[in-house]
Amino acid sequence: MSIDPAPTVPAEPGPMIEADNLVKRYGDFEVLRGVSLAVARGQVKVIVGPSGSGKSTFLRCLALLEPVDAGRVVLEQRDVSWKVGAGGGTERRLAPYRSQLCMVFQHFNLFPHLTALQNVMVGPMHVRHTPKRQAEAEAMALLDRVRLGDRAGRYPHELSGGQQQRVAIARALAVRPRVMLFDEPTSALDPELVREVIDVMEELAAEGMTMIVVSHEMRFAHEAANAIVMMDEGEIIEEAPPDRFFTAPGHERTQRFLQLVKT
């Protein structure tokens, strides 16, 4: 085998995904008060924080599922922000970016009228316009990858929570996202089902998927995260690698929060 002399593509200078000073209000209530976060290609960042601190809202804004009042969402150096009050046609413009920033939800949100296989085929068929045969083959391969090949014909309500969440991950993978956003993917699961979902997520991380994960699964944070991000009252108050974050958190509010989570 000869070594290819072609110069390697220079690494992209900027982050894969970046939130730049995001501000989000619901009426008078400022949920996000200038949140900035950058994640490089292949990095995994885990967001923790108390209930109501704005974690889900932050992910929805990053996923372009909600407009922001101020700030930018930058995907591979491209400003893809959705601002409040943006005119008609905005949603059509956003659709292609949304599939690159695919979100996985706490309550799975599988389509109940479609089988596991059909759930995974929706993206390839209707977003990527893949022919049906090929979409089916791709979906089947993805279900195998999340170890659900034998459940392809099942409807969501016929699957356990852990299985549903793995189908949801396969469904997201089917649109070939550049970044995956997970919002408490295991917090609706019975304890014995958490592991099977975390396993799939750790594999994705190991394969180089860029991920932002809201989760209080400390084991996942320890094993897969490049950094842990602490959110409180609509702000990021601390970001650190897992070792330092858990052993020597810099912020007093982080210390208090970790105490609560541990008990």
Place this chain on the structure above:
Amino acid sequence: MEFDWQIFVDALTSEAFVSGAALTIGLAAAAQAAAIVIGLGVALLRASPIAPLRWVAATYVWLFRAIPTLLQLLFVWNALPQLIPSLRDPWFTPFLAAFVALALNEAAYMAEIIRSGLNAVDKGQVLAGKTLGLTSGQVFRLIVMPQTIRVIIPPTGNEFITLLKLTSLASVISLRELLTITSQTVSVNFRFAELYTAATVWYLLIVSIFMLLQSRLERRYQWTSRAEGRRGAAAAVPAIVTVNR
């Protein structure tokens, strides 16, 4: 006077009764279909971000639910041609008038049913569709619609049965539907029991067939995998796949 079975059977199978029944079914089905389409439009307008459109839709529902169906029917058949001369021409038949009146009336009820059906779909479904990169139109067609249909089948079935019976109102505008035929025949031979029973049997037959169709439709919207003999048995094995890492 005894119940004359011969008269009953003759009437039941007479050409007039069969065509009357066909007209009843045709009118109800056409009006229901149009009502679903109009009702969907009105339901979507009621959820519009533009306030005047919401008012128009709410007014429509208010108006057509408040006015008695019979009055609407008489209005379309008698009053409209006075206001619009071209409706005096022969093409404006009793069937067409009954269709217009019943469809517009039923649409107000369907709008409410469809509106609550749309609201019953979990908002997370829309988010899940959008995050895959589906456009709003695709989300509506591929995800929201099927789930709405499932919810609205039973109340729509109710509506259709009501509508089937409302077609008998059209006897006042001399549409030759089932009840008109019955009344006309009765006025000739005065065999009330036999003819009313014949009409009853026809209504029962029509409604029964329809109920059968509805239950088949409901089963199609069960979203359960077919009883798979061996695969079903395999599913009884604990489903959790344990992974060795």
